[in-house]
Amino acid sequence: KAGVTQTPRYLIKTRGQQVTLSCSPISGHRSVSWYQQTPGQGLQFLFEYFSETQRNKGNFPGRFSGRQFSNSRSEMNVSTLELGDSALYLCASRPTSGVVEYFGPGTRLLVL
Amino acid sequence: SQELEQSPQSLIVQEGKNLTINCTSSKTLYGLYWYKQKYGEGLIFLMMLQKGGEEKSHEKITAKLDEKKQQSSLHITASQPSHAGIYLCGAETSGSRLTFGEGTQLTVNP
Numbered sequence: 001k002a003g004v005t006q007t008p009r010y011l012i013k014t015r016g017q018q019v020t021l022s023c024s025p026i027s028g029h030r031s032v033s034w035y036q037q038t039p040g041q042g043l044q045f046l047f048e049y050f051s052e053t054q055r056n057k058g059n060f061p062g063r064f065s066g067r068q069f070s071n072s073r074s075e076m077n078v079s080t081l082e083l084g085d086s087a088l089y090l091c092a093s094r095p096t097s098g099v100v101e102y103f104g105p106g107t108r109l110l111v112l
Numbered sequence: 113s114q115e116l117e118q119s120p121q122s123l124i125v126q127e128g129k130n131l132t133i134n135c136t137s138s139k140t141l142y143g144l145y146w147y148k149q150k151y152g153e154g155l156i157f158l159m160m161l162q163k164g165g166e167e168k169s170h171e172k173i174t175a176k177l178d179e180k181k182q183q184s185s186l187h188i189t190a191s192q193p194s195h196a197g198i199y200l201c202g203a204e205t206s207g208s209r210l211t212f213g214e215g216t217q218l219t220v221n222p
Contacts, residue, residue: 004154033209043200043212056209090154099143099204103154 001027004104006091012110018079021107025072025093031055032074033101034066037088046089049074078109086111115139116201116213124219130189133216135201137182143204144184146175149215150197158186188218196220 005024013019025032033056034046045058049068068074072093078085088108092101115138125131135144143162147155159168164179173195175186188195198217202210 042214045209045211048209088152092155099210100145100157100160101155101202101210102157103147105154106152108152 004091004093004102006089006104006107008107009105010108010110012112013081014112015081015083017081018077019081019109021076021078021089021091021109023074023076023091023093023104025074025091026102029093029095029102030072031094031096032068032072033092033094034074034076035090035092036060037090037106038086043090046076081111083111085109116203116211118199118201118213118216120216121214122217122219124221125191127192127220127222129191130187131191131218132188133186133199133218135184135186135213137203139182141177141179141182141184141203144175144177145202145204145210146184146186147200147202147212148197149200155200191218191220193220193222 007022031050033048035043037043046060047066048056052068063079066076088106090103090106092103094101117136119134145160146158149155159170159175161177167176172189177184196218198215200212200215202212205211
């Protein structure tokens with residue numbers, strides 16, 4: 001099976017702009033989670049989607065939102081970008097009955 | 113909320129040396145997961161431990177779970193440059209999702 005894919009891999013934006021990141025999970029996986037990774041904060045959970053519904057949410061401001069489509073693909077949106085949003089954004093998928101998460105290669109976002 | 117503390121934060125070893133990375137939980141561990149990450153890339157799943165005393169191996173990497181100490185250790189035998197990267201431990205939380213430690217940065221010098 002193909003692994004988790006994320007697009008784009010790299011992105012440069014300026015403060016105030018918005019950005020949309022995309023994630024395609026492993027075929028058959030219905031759960032998709034998003035994480036933000038920064039040198040100072042480590043890996044932090046953003047949210048999880050399952051069957052098009054947000055199932056869990058981390059402690060991030062409302063500028064961070066997501067959605068999942070019927071084919072399990074997911075998008076994450078960050079509005080009004082701030083310098084501190086510069087990070088590696090990782091998407092992970094897992095099977096319905098499993099806990100192990102399988103990660104994509106990430107999208108590196110730089111906010112100038 | 114559950115917190116995972118990894119030690120050491122960084123480690124530099126000479127090729128061929130053995131090393132150990134520890135992951136200690138502030139709460140009871142029901143499942144412990146080890147991942148490896150190359151800089152700037154995604155996490156690669158290494159192994160999962162679910163029972164106290166359980167030990168698993170993957171090539172030259174062995175991980176153990178000590179339920180009583182709420183701790184897991186990851187041991188690499190005869191390290192190679194290919195072992196370099198960031199090792200992260202993750203633990204199950206409510207809602208069956210993972211929370212992660214800060215990671216241990218491993219450098220293996222040839």
